[in-house]
Amino acid sequence: MNTEEFRHYGHLCIDWLADFFEHIKDLPVTPALKPGDIKKSLPDQAPELGESMDVIFDDFLKKILPGMTHWQHPRWFAYFPANNSPESVLGELLSAGLGAQCMIWQTSPAAEELEEQVMDWLKKMLHLPSEMRGVIQDTASTATLCALIAAREKKSDYAINERGFSDNKFIVYTSTESHSSLEKGAKIAGFGKNNIRLIPVDDSYAMKAEEFERQIQHDIECGSIPTCLSATVGTTSSSALDPLAALGPICRKYNIWFHVDAAYAGSAAILPEKRYILDGVEYADSFVFNPHKWLLTNFDCSAFFVRSADDLVRSLAIHPEYLKTGVDAEVNNYRDWGIQLGRRFRALKLWFVLRSYGTEGLQQMLRSHIQWAGQVKEWIEKDDRFQLLAPVPLSLVCFRYFNERRGDAALNTFNERLLKNINKTGKVFMTHTVLRGMYTLRMVIGQRTTTFNDVAETWELIQSETKKLEGDI
Numbered sequence: 001m002n003t004e005e006f007r008h009y010g011h012l013c014i015d016w017l018a019d020f021f022e023h024i025k026d027l028p029v030t031p032a033l034k035p036g037d038i039k040k041s042l043p044d045q046a047p048e049l050g051e052s053m054d055v056i057f058d059d060f061l062k063k064i065l066p067g068m069t070h071w072q073h074p075r076w077f078a079y080f081p082a083n084n085s086p087e088s089v090l091g092e093l094l095s096a097g098l099g100a101q102c103m104i105w106q107t108s109p110a111a112e113e114l115e116e117q118v119m120d121w122l123k124k125m126l127h128l129p130s131e132m133r134g135v136i137q138d139t140a141s142t143a144t145l146c147a148l149i150a151a152r153e154k155k156s157d158y159a160i161n162e163r164g165f166s167d168n169k170f171i172v173y174t175s176t177e178s179h180s181s182l183e184k185g186a187k188i189a190g191f192g193k194n195n196i197r198l199i200p201v202d203d204s205y206a207m208k209a210e211e212f213e214r215q216i217q218h219d220i221e222c223g224s225i226p227t228c229l230s231a232t233v234g235t236t237s238s239s240a241l242d243p244l245a246a247l248g249p250i251c252r253k254y255n256i257w258f259h260v261d262a263a264y265a266g267s268a269a270i271l272p273e274k275r276y277i278l279d280g281v282e283y284a285d286s287f288v289f290n291p292h293k294w295l296l297t298n299f300d301c302s303a304f305f306v307r308s309a310d311d312l313v314r315s316l317a318i319h320p321e322y323l324k325t326g327v328d329a330e331v332n333n334y335r336d337w338g339i340q341l342g343r344r345f346r347a348l349k350l351w352f353v354l355r356s357y358g359t360e361g362l363q364q365m366l367r368s369h370i371q372w373a374g375q376v377k378e379w380i381e382k383d384d385r386f387q388l389l390a391p392v393p394l395s396l397v398c399f400r401y402f403n404e405r406r407g408d409a410a411l412n413t414f415n416e417r418l419l420k421n422i423n424k425t426g427k428v429f430m431t432h433t434v435l436r437g438m439y440t441l442r443m444v445i446g447q448r449t450t451t452f453n454d455v456a457e458t459w460e461l462i463q464s465e466t467k468k469l470e471g472d473i
């Protein structure tokens with residue numbers, strides 16, 4: 001492709017995306033497809049001869065687009081959001097065009113220094129402890145793995161990096177409600193699943209601090225070594241808030257690394273009225289949240305902060321001859337802050353977003369989402385056919401259809417069918433979880449393009465599908 005062709009097709013792609021943003025609301029949120037349908041439509045081999053961009057783009061429209069699940073749809077209420085914005089798409093485009101591989105300062109000074117600066121901005125926006133320093137990771141899963149490795153190394157006086165595990169008594173704590181990435185990270189970091197302690201939760205699904213301390217004491221009595229706690233602010237099932245202010249002092253007392261996973265909820269801490277969700281983060285050794293979830297920066301962009309960069313870097317640094325530069329003593333080489341060597345220039349899109357929206361613009365969006373979730377909660381509370389299943393501190397509403405004449409098993413079947421029917425309309429997309437054995441519908445409001453009308457019409461859809469199913473049974 002020559003420069004003129006690039007210009008032509010570049011404009012075409014941007015025009016197409018602009019139209020897509022305008023009209024995405026008219027597309028089904030999820031495609032009606034069977035597994036294998038898309039693959040069947042594609043040739044078995046890469047083409048021998050190059051094809052024209054017109055043909056390729058046409059195939060994108062005909063073969064790929066119909067198989068997409070539309071995360072940017074205004075009626076995306078599933079999982080947690082992964083929202084984007086035109087600003088972030090432009091930042092991503094420029095980053096791809098620059099094509100820099102930003103492993104160390106020398107491989108792109110601007111990328112490294114911008115990353116430091118935007119992480120510092122985020123730290124101030126969230127009022128994180130001033131001594132914390134940040135790095136952009138691909139995902140919260142990776143950030144949590146890094147925290148686990150640093151905790152392990154600090155606790156073993158950096159011996160495991162040298163010798164590997166000999167007798168593994170290093171214990172990781174988290175709640176029964178924590179994200180699966182903690183288990184995966186603990187396995188990868190060599191702790192082993194059996195050394196993860198799942199601490200019970202209270203009625204709001206938040207970790208019980210006294211149970212945490214009791215478990216620590218038990219482990220110490222058994223000769224184990226309490227090493228790391230991963231607390232969650234905004235659990236994936238129900239957005240429960242672990243009590244950081246109660247857990248932090250316990251970690252200090254027993255010299256346990258305190259990691260805070262706020263992947264979804266962290267963004268809300270830029271609101272003064274919601275900053276309480278991070279009360280106690282001043283005790284944290286590490287903290288992660290995902291601007292790629294709820295802060296308009298397209299996937300991937302995960303903000304990871306550590307209180308002592310030295311602890312992290314000592315755990316992950318490598319010093320091959322071919323990467324040595326004359327300025328290593330003066331600069332920050334982010335390759336030593338994470339798993340991978342090569343790094344994308346992610347700070348650019350985040351910088352675009354933070355500057356274009358300003359803190360106030362982002363706050364406005366978050367406030368709307370939280371307010372509308374509060375409205376859905378009220379509707380549910382006022383309607384006898386529905387039951388709220390968890391508190392709604394932010395923008396996730398957990399609920400189910402309820403009828404006291406039916407047992408839990410029948411209710412579970414009903415709610416599962418209800419969700420399926422709602423999603424089958426293609427008009428909205430919600431997902432589920434199970435809370436205390438109850439099949440639970442989750443409605444998360446977090447899309448840039450969502451309006452109050454989308455929320456209200458979705459509530460109407462939920463009611464009408466419920467009515468239909470009640471008639472059937």
Ligand SMILES: *Cc1c(COP(=O)(O)O)cnc(C)c1O
Nearest residue numbers: 139140141179181236261263264
């Ligand atoms: C989404 C989520 C994660 C995983 O995030 P990734 O960035 O996809 O790894 C981890 N923890 C919590 C609480 C989450 O909600």
